[in-house]
Every structure is written in structure tokens, then in C-alpha cells.
Amino acid sequence: MLTTRRTFVSVIFFILFLSLPRPSFSQSPPSNSVYNSFLKCFSERTKTPQTQIAKNVFSQSNPGYSSVLRAYIRNARFNTSSTPKPTIIVTPRSYSHVSAAVICSKPLNFVLKIRSGGHDYDGLSYISDKPFFILDMSNLRNVSVDIADQSAWISAGATLGEVYYRIWEKSKIHGFPAGVCPTVGVGGHISGGGYGNMLRKFGLSVDNLIDAKIVDVNGRILDRKSMGEDLFWAISGGGGGSFGVVLGYKIKLVPVPSVVTVFRVEQYMNSGAVDMVHKWQSVGPKTDPNLFMRMLIQPVTRKKVKTVRASVVALFLGRANDVVSLLSKEFPELALKKENCTEMSWLQSALWWDNHVNATQTDPKVFLDRNLDTSSFGKRKSDYVATEIPRAGIESLFKKMIELGKIGLVFNPYGGKMAEIPVNATPFPHRKKLFKIQYSVNWKESSPELEKGFLNQAKVLHSFMTGFVSKKPRSAYLNYRDVDIGVNDHGENSYKEGKVYGKKYFGKNFDRLVKIKTVVDPGNFFRNEQSIPTLPIAKRTVVPEPGIARRLLGAKGATAVATASLRRWSYTSSRLVDCFLVCFVLNH
Numbered sequence: 299m300l301t302t303r304r305t306f307v308s309v310i311f312f313i314l315f316l317s318l319p320r321p322s323f324s325q326s327p328p329s330n331s332v333y334n335s336f337l338k339c340f341s342e343r344t345k346t347p348q349t350q351i352a353k354n355v356f357s358q359s360n361p362g363y364s365s366v367l368r369a370y371i372r373n374a375r376f377n378t379s380s381t382p383k384p385t386i387i388v389t390p391r392s393y394s395h396v397s398a399a400v401i402c403s404k405p406l407n408f409v410l411k412i413r414s415g416g417h418d419y420d421g422l423s424y425i426s427d428k429p430f431f432i433l434d435m436s437n438l439r440n441v442s443v444d445i446a447d448q449s450a451w452i453s454a455g456a457t458l459g460e461v462y463y464r465i466w467e468k469s470k471i472h473g474f475p476a477g478v479c480p481t482v483g484v485g486g487h488i489s490g491g492g493y494g495n496m497l498r499k500f501g502l503s504v505d506n507l508i509d510a511k512i513v514d515v516n517g518r519i520l521d522r523k524s525m526g527e528d529l530f531w532a533i534s535g536g537g538g539g540s541f542g543v544v545l546g547y548k549i550k551l552v553p554v555p556s557v558v559t560v561f562r563v564e565q566y567m568n569s570g571a572v573d574m575v576h577k578w579q580s581v582g583p584k585t586d587p588n589l590f591m592r593m594l595i596q597p598v599t600r601k602k603v604k605t606v607r608a609s610v611v612a613l614f615l616g617r618a619n620d621v622v623s624l625l626s627k628e629f630p631e632l633a634l635k636k637e638n639c640t641e642m643s644w645l646q647s648a649l650w651w652d653n654h655v656n657a658t659q660t661d662p663k664v665f666l667d668r669n670l671d672t673s674s675f676g677k678r679k680s681d682y683v684a685t686e687i688p689r690a691g692i693e694s695l696f697k698k699m700i701e702l703g704k705i706g707l708v709f710n711p712y713g714g715k716m717a718e719i720p721v722n723a724t725p726f727p728h729r730k731k732l733f734k735i736q737y738s739v740n741w742k743e744s745s746p747e748l749e750k751g752f753l754n755q756a757k758v759l760h761s762f763m764t765g766f767v768s769k770k771p772r773s774a775y776l777n778y779r780d781v782d783i784g785v786n787d788h789g790e791n792s793y794k795e796g797k798v799y800g801k802k803y804f805g806k807n808f809d810r811l812v813k814i815k816t817v818v819d820p821g822n823f824f825r826n827e828q829s830i831p832t833l834p835i836a837k838r839t840v841v842p843e844p845g846i847a848r849r850l851l852g853a854k855g856a857t858a859v860a861t862a863s864l865r866r867w868s869y870t871s872s873r874l875v876d877c878f879l880v881c882f883v884l885n886h
């Protein structure tokens with residue numbers, strides 16, 4: 299009885315609170331007072347004097363602000379004087395700093411952009427058209443490898459190169475299946491799926507996770523057990539920046555041979571490239587899972603003639619003789635010879651894939667280098683292919699690429715382990731595809747005209763490929779971020795807008811991601827232009843899976859039903875009401 303009365307009084311107070319004037323998402327206090335409020339809150343939460351905290355919380359007037367901001371901008375398109383800048387950058391040095399950053403940002407109504415390695419192709423980790431902060435995780439970069447347990451804890455701010463190097467320090471016969479670019483950050487890469495040149499043997503990075511740590515919307519530090527299986531599933535490929543701040547992952551190391559083989563074979567349009575690319579489609583995704591053959595297709599000028607070059611770049615988890623013999627039977631069009639192959643250690647192969655031509659002579663410590671060239675401009679798009687492109691289609695594609703002049707394609711073969719993993723095992727749904735296409739254009743010159751032209755080439759080629767790629771929905775890879783396929787303003791149509799890009803990235807897994815999002819972050823604090831939206835108010839009968847229910851309800855583990863469709867409020871109010879109702883129903 300007493301509880302009921304107390305609840306009733308809380309509801310009345312809450313409704314009164316909602317009727318008070320309050321800032322909307324688009325209004326924010328002046329930056330000085332924001333900085334001071336944030337600093338005060340941050341200092342109190344972390345029990346650290348403000349003078350010390352100022353080393354990790356940068357306002358725009360702080361002399362270190364620009365270098366901290368630029369240190370992890372990896373696309374020069376978003377490093378101009380007109381690029382929107384964050385009001386505050388926080389560079390946490392501990393989990394309690396991350397927790398405080400979340401708690402102290404919330405009342406200020408700023409978007410919190412989370413950045414680890416800064417490789418987001420469309421810059422979503424460090425730009426926004428709304429007032430925003432950046433939570434830069436680059437100081438949290440510890441990598442702790444346990445060979446006896448065949449596992450490692452890798453922090454969000456570590457780079458893949460650091461992960462590979464630290465594994466190699468402890469063992470020459472262990473590795474991890476993740477991206478081929480060593481400067482990519484763990485935080486964004488793994489939360490978005492993460493693939494590399496061992497995916498046909500071991501699957502994606504997210505297929506090799508054991509545990510994770512995050513800071514949730516209430517500032518709590520959770521591991522797999524305390525966050526529950528649903529949230530763990532969501533951050534294993536459902537994208538960073540939607541569910542919480544990833545602190546790190548515990549990964550399962552995989553066995554690699556002490557000697558592996560790499561090779562590169564090139565052919566041109568008028569001397570075998572069309573046949574090679576055509577045949578590759580039936581070999582690349584079906585051959586021995588130890589073999590990963592990437593296909594690069596690029597328009598080039600050769601002997602003053604415009605043509606297309608197709609290059610097969612490969613990693614074989616085995617010896618040169620074996621791969622030469624395998625491909626002489628399966629892929630004679632490649633004409634692979636022993637002299638095309640180089641044997642080396644797995645770590646050296648990672649260096650070779652990172653364009654260190656003399657990989658066997660290169661000091662692996664280069665993987666620890668963080669002072670990188672950020673002067674290149676670029677754009678990426680993606681597609682998936684489920685049925686082979688006919689030979690005539692490849693020919694017409696080459697002609698189109700010559701006509702456009704710059705944009706290139708990268709075909710990454712699937713099959714092997716990828717095809718064995720159920721589509722709903724992780725949020726990444728593109729398991730049964732033959733291969734993924736990356737549309738890729740880079741340039742060095744800072745020119746708005748050139749940029750417009752190159753972005754247009756990407757769009758035109760993407761459109762040209764419509765008849766050859768997967769449809770309903772046309773798919774895309776989240777880690778190849780592409781804002782052309784839809785963005786979210788997080789207004790009244792947030793769910794509808796989210797569905798446009800969400801179905802492309804996640805297929806049928808999108809709905810489960812939305813359901814989890816609605817339970818763990820009903821107020822949509824963690825958001826970006828392509829984050830997972832919450833369910834619209836009218837549809838909010840949220841039945842959390844047992845894992846989430848257990849966490850929210852305690853040990854009883856009952857299935858909770860949160861119905862939050864009582865009334866439609868204005869957008870800002872509805873967010874607060876949702877938050878309240880979901881928590882209220884779950885807690886009573």
C-alpha cells in the first residue's frame with residue numbers, strides 16, 4: 299500500500315517535472331559554462347582536483363585542443379576549417395573517467411561522439427552537425443596477452459597493429475583475425491564486426507570474442523555477465539556508439555602456422571584480367587579456407603593507354619609449394635608461380651599487407667607507431683554479391699571504370715568459416731554471400747571541385763552495379779561507413795530513418811538490435827547519424843530477453859514487460875517519459 303502511494307507521488311512529481319521548461323536537444327548553454335559545469339561534475343565524480351582533470355578535458359580555448367582533435371582524424375575531408383568542432387574533448391585515462399564522462403555529459407544535452415582509432419570513413423566519431431563532445435579513448439590502449447589461456451584483453455583505444463605486435467611478442471604461432479590496416483582502432487573495428495585476411499578460416503573478429511567491458515548509459519561498468527547476453531550480442535557487430543562505451547574486449551587467440559605465404563599477381567584488361575576476375579568468383583569464395591585472395595580492380599594508364607588492372611593479393615596459411623599446386627588446378631587463369639610467392643611469419647605477413655614491401659626486413663615495432671599521415675582524402679561504399687557476375691558484366695564494369703577514371707573496387711571473398719556461421723549468431727548478417735565489394739577512392743589534393751567529382755564517381759559506380767549485387771535490401775558493411783545510404787536526425791521519425799540504413803547493415807538482425815537499444819538506452823543518449831534507433835513510442839511493448847531482464851530485475855530473472863505507449867508527447871518529453879516508464883515498469 300505504502301509502495302503504491304509512494305509510486306503515485308513519484309509519478310505526479312515526474313509529470314510536474316516534465317511540464318517545467320527545459321533545454322531541447324538543439325539548445326545548449328554557452329561553451330564556457332558548459333566546460334565549467336562539465337569539469338566540476340567530472341572532478342567530483344572522479345574525486346580528482348580540477349587542475350589535474352584539465353589535462354584530460356579540453357575546451358576549444360585549451361592550447362592542446364587542436365592537436366588532440368587532429369591526432370585521430372584519419373580522413374582529410376573532415377579536417378578543414380569548416381568541419382564542425384566539438385565543444386569539449388575528453389581523453390579518459392581510467393574506466394572511472396569514462397563513466398564520469400557519460401554521467402556528466404547527459405544533463406548538458408550534447409551529443410557524445412565516441413572515438414577510438416578515428417578510422418570511421420565518414421568521420422562519425424568526431425564530427426556532428428549538432429553541438430557535441432568527443433570521448434577519445436586513445437589513452438586506454440592496454441593489451442594483455444595470456445598465451446596459456448589462448449586469450450587477450452584488448453582495450454578500445456589500442457590499434458590492431460598494437461594487438462598483433464603484443465601477441466607476436468608472446469607467441470609466434472598465435473594471431474587474431476582482424477583488419478589488415480594496423481592503425482584501425484579496436485573500439486570501432488570490433489564493435490562493427492571486423493574482418494581481415496583470415497576470415498575464411500576463423501570468421502570475423504566478433505566470432506572470436508569471449509567477453510567485453512562497457513560503460514552503460516548510467517555510467518555503470520559492465521562485463522558480459524552483468525550486461526547480459528543480449529547487450530553482449532549487440533556490441534559484437536551491432537556498431538559502436540549505439541549501446542554504450544566499449545572499454546575493451548576479451549578475444550580468443552587463433553593458431554597460425556610459423557610460416558605463411560603471401561603473393562600478388564597482376565593482369566591487365568587486354569591480357570587476361572577479365573577472365574581472371576570472372577573465374578576468381580568461383581574460386582575465391584570456395585577454395586581452401588586457409589587461402590584468402592583479395593581482388594583489387596583499378597583503372598590505370600599503361601603505356602599511355604587507359605586500361606584496368608586486376609590484382610590478386612593473397613595470404614595462405616601454409617607453404618608456397620602447397621598454394622602453387624592448389625591454384626594450378628583450381629585457378630590456372632591466375633598463372634601463379636613459386637617466384638610470385640614469399641614465405642614469412644604471420645606478423646611479417648601483416649606488415650606485407652600493410653604495404654611494407656620488404657616485410658621480412660621491417661622492424662615490427664612500426665606497428666606501435668601512432669604518428670601517422672592524415673593528409674589523404676577518401677570515400678568508401680560497399681555492396682555484397684550473392685551470385686556470380688557474368689563475364690559480359692565484368693567487361694562492362696571495366697569499361698565503366700575506365701570512363702570514370704579514378705574509383706577502384708576491392709572484392710573480398712567469403713565462404714569457408716563465414717558460411718558456416720548462422721546469420722543471427724552476431725548482428726553481422728552477410729554470412730552467405732560470395733564476396734563483398736568495397737568502392738574505394740583516395741586523393742591527396744585539397745580541392746572542393748575534385749572532391750565533388752570523386753564522390754560522384756563513387757555514387758555513379760555504385761548505381762552502375764545495381765544489377766549485379768544483393769537486393770531487398772541492398773546490403774552494406776557497417777565498418778565501411780557510408781552516410782549516402784541514409785542518416786538519422788533522431789527526431790520523431792528516428793525509427794523509420796534508422797530502418798533505412800539499419801536493414802542494409804544488419805538485415806533481419808536490425809529488429810533485435812532496436813529492441814535491445816530500447817531497453818538499455820531508452821532515452822537514446824548514445825546516438826550518431828547512423829546509430830540504432832529506439833522503437834517508436836506507439837510500438838513500445840518491450841520484452842527484454844532473459845539476460846537483460848535478469849540484470850534489470852535482479853536475481854529473479856523474470857521476463858519483464860515494459861509497456862511504454864501510454865501517451866504521445868513532444869519529442870523531448872517523450873524521451874524522458876520513455877526512459878521513466880521503461881525503468882518504472884521494470885522496477886515495480
Ligand SMILES: Cc1cc2nc3c(=O)[nH]c(=O)nc-3n(C[C@H](O)[C@H](O)[C@H](O)COP(=O)(O)OP(=O)(O)OC[C@H]3O[C@@H](n4cnc5c(N)ncnc54)[C@H](O)[C@@H]3O)c2cc1C
Pocket residue numbers: 372411412413414415416417418419422423435454476477478479481482483484485486487489490491492493494537538539540542543544545777778779826
Ligand atoms: C585505412 C583503413 C583500413 C581499414 N581496414 C579495414 C579492414 O581491413 N577490415 C575491416 O573490417 N574494417 C576496416 N576498416 C574500417 C574500420 O574497421 C572501421 O572504420 C572502424 O569502425 C574503425 O574503428 P576506429 O576505432 O578506428 O574508428 P572510430 O572512428 O574511432 O570509430 C568508428 C565508430 O565506432 C564508434 N566507436 C569507436 N570507439 C568506440 C568505443 N570505444 N565504444 C563505442 N563505440 C565506439 C564510433 O563512435 C564510430 O561510430 C578500415 C578503415 C580504414 C580507414
